[in-house]
Every structure is written in structure tokens, then in C-alpha cells.
Amino acid sequence: MTRRAMTVSAGLVVAILVVAVLALGVGSISVAPLDVVRTLLGNGSRLTDFAVLDLRLPRVLIALCVGAALGMSGAVFQSLSRNPLGSPDIIGFNYGATTGGLLMILVFGGSLLAVSLGAIAGGLATALAVYLLAWQRGVRGTRLVLVGIGVSAILQAVNFYLIVNAKLADVARATVWITGSLNNLGWEHVWPALIALAVVVPLVLVGVRWLDILEMGDDSAAALGVRVEPSRLYLIVVGTAACAAATAVAGPIAFVSLTAPQLAKRLTRAPGAGILPAAWMGALLVLAADFVAQRVAGSGTLPVGVATAALGGAYLAWLLRRTRR
Numbered sequence: 001m002t003r004r005a006m007t008v009s010a011g012l013v014v015a016i017l018v019v020a021v022l023a024l025g026v027g028s029i030s031v032a033p034l035d036v037v038r039t040l041l042g043n044g045s046r047l048t049d050f051a052v053l054d055l056r057l058p059r060v061l062i063a064l065c066v067g068a069a070l071g072m073s074g075a076v077f078q079s080l081s082r083n084p085l086g087s088p089d090i091i092g093f094n095y096g097a098t099t100g101g102l103l104m105i106l107v108f109g110g111s112l113l114a115v116s117l118g119a120i121a122g123g124l125a126t127a128l129a130v131y132l133l134a135w136q137r138g139v140r141g142t143r144l145v146l147v148g149i150g151v152s153a154i155l156q157a158v159n160f161y162l163i164v165n166a167k168l169a170d171v172a173r174a175t176v177w178i179t180g181s182l183n184n185l186g187w188e189h190v191w192p193a194l195i196a197l198a199v200v201v202p203l204v205l206v207g208v209r210w211l212d213i214l215e216m217g218d219d220s221a222a223a224l225g226v227r228v229e230p231s232r233l234y235l236i237v238v239g240t241a242a243c244a245a246a247t248a249v250a251g252p253i254a255f256v257s258l259t260a261p262q263l264a265k266r267l268t269r270a271p272g273a274g275i276l277p278a279a280w281m282g283a284l285l286v287l288a289a290d291f292v293a294q295r296v297a298g299s300g301t302l303p304v305g306v307a308t309a310a311l312g313g314a315y316l317a318w319l320l321r322r323t324r325r
Contacts, residue, residue, distance in 0.1 A: 071282020074257030076239035091148030096126025116248035123244030180253035180305025255312020
């Protein structure tokens with residue numbers, strides 16, 4: 001990492017800590033920032049322990065895990081496709097994870113674990129399907145994006161069909177999940193998120209050296225001794241696993257994997273995929289969006305996916321306009 005990239009990463013971490021302290025202190029039980037810090041250090045009162053540690057800390061930790069996973073996934077696919085639109089939201093892997101989760105909720109009536117496993121399986125199956133459909137003596141970035149857009153359209157139709165033909169009680173549960181929400185998540189949801197992140201992060205970082213070389217083009221990568229297609233398939237699988245793990249915990253949170261890597265790259269101005277800065281930016285975006293959504297809704301029931309969709313939609317429009325120019 002360059003010195004600027006390290007400075008930007010440190011600044012993002014500081015911003016995450018500041019927003020986290022604010023999120024832990026604001027609510028029906030107000031806690032001052034210094035009291036939040038004391039509580040986190042084990043010196044809080046019974047009331048602040050309940051408000052900070054029991055009610056709000058799980059939500060903050062899940063937001064950070066989900067945002068970091070989405071940021072890394074977006075960085076992998078945008079670098080792999082050499083296209084700023086090459087994120088799991090656009091390519092369709094996010095929709096595949098959504099389809100897997102919806103099948104568990106609406107068809108099988110599965111538990112939280114079943115929904116999580118279904119989302120991961122759906123995301124990986126979609127990644128494999130897109131890879132095979134995009135194969136034409138290798139996989140090119142533009143073809144990967146175009147095939148992914150077509151697959152995502154089909155999966156959206158499948159998702160709507162499942163919702164329309166499901167029971168009303170199951171539809172209410174599924175609707176909350178597919179908007180991407182951190183509501184009603186507790187410590188029992190934190191540990192799966194942390195375990196998934198602990199597994200996915202090393203796998204992604206292992207592939208970074210191949211990812212940076214693949215950005216030079218397939219011929220250059222092959223000349224440098226990289227096995228192009230096995231490396232690309234590995235990166236697609238681990239990138240999809242990161243996106244699917246985030247979807248399994250909080251549902252499909254839109255546009256974070258699209259915007260986080262691009263914003264991080266514009267700040268760092270560094271070559272390469274920028275996996276870690278994208279992770280910090282993704283964590284900050286989800287945490288800040290959830291904080292704003294809670295303040296706007298008042299009761300804290302507005303899903304974070306609504307806030308990220310509003311932000312990401314505006315960013316996508318700006319990106320398309322800039323690309324056209």
C-alpha cells in the first residue's frame with residue numbers, strides 16, 4: 001500500500017470509530033460519548049451496559065461485518081472485470097443469494113441457519129452459472145458483466161414469483177429480509193457474521209496477488225506465470241462467498257459493493273484492487289447509512305437497504321453520466 005492509501009485507511013478507521021460511538025450512544029436511552037467509551041472498556045453502569053452492550057453493539061458489529069464483506073466483494077469483481085459497474089449488485093450474484101434465501105423462507109420455511117446456508121448456496125450457484133455462460137475461450141470482463149445482467153434479470157423475476165405465490169405470513173418475513181435490514185439482530189447473529197468474515201477475508205487476500213496481475217490483461221498475466229482461468233474462477237468464488245455471507249446475515253443491502261470500492265479508489269488514488277480500503281469504506285457506508293436510517297425513521301424500523309439504495313442510485317446515475325462523457 002502507498003503512503004496515501006495507508007493514510008486514507010487510517011482516516012476511514014477513525015471515521016468508523018466516531019460513527020460507531022455516535023450510533024451506540026443515540027437512541028431512546030441516550031448515552032454520552034465518553035460514557036459509551038467507558039462502557040466498552042467495562043466501566044459502565046447497569047443502564048449503559050444494557051443500552052450499549054445488549055441493545056446497540058450487536059447491530060453496530062453486524063453493520064461493520066456486512067459492509068466490509070460487501071466492500072471486498074465489490075473490489076474483487078470490479079478489478080476482475082476491469083469495469084466500475086462490475087459489482088455483485090449488477091452482475092447478479094447478489095440476486096442469486098437472495099433467491100437462495102427466499103427459497104428457504106417461502107418454500108421450506110427454514111430457520112435462520114437454513115436461510116443463511118440457502119443464501120450462500122444460491123450465490124455460489126449463480127456465480128458458477130454466470131461463469132459458464134460467459135465462457136468463450138476464457139472469460140472477458142465485459143462479457144461477464146453482460147451475462148450477469150441477464151442472469152440478474154431472470155433471478156429478479158424468480159424472486160417476484162416466489163413472493164407473489166407465497167403465504168401472507170411468509171411474505172411479511174421475506175419482505176423485511178430482501179430490503180436489507182439490521183433490525184432485530186442480536187448477539188446470536190453476530191458470531192456467524194464474525195466467523196464468516198474470519199473465513200472469507202484470508203481467502204480474498206490470498207487472491208489479491210493474482211487479481212493485481214490479472215488487471216494487466218490475460219496475455220500479460222499468463223506471461224508472468226499466472227494460471228489465468230483457475231485464478232479467475234477462484235476469485236469469482238471467494239468474491240461471491242463474501243457477498244453471499246453478507247446477504248445471509250442481513251439480506252441484500254444494495255449498492256454498497258458498487259460504491260465502496262470506487263469511493264475508496266478515488267481517495268487512495270492507488271493502483272490495484274484496493275481490497276482493504278474498500279472494506280473500510282464499505283463498513284463505514286453501512287454503519288453510517290444505518291445510523292441515518294434510524295434517525296430518519298425515529299422508531300428505528302427503516303431498513304438500512306433503503307438508505308443505501310438511495311445513495312447508490314444517485315451514485316450510479318452520476319457514474320453512468322461520467323462514463324458516457
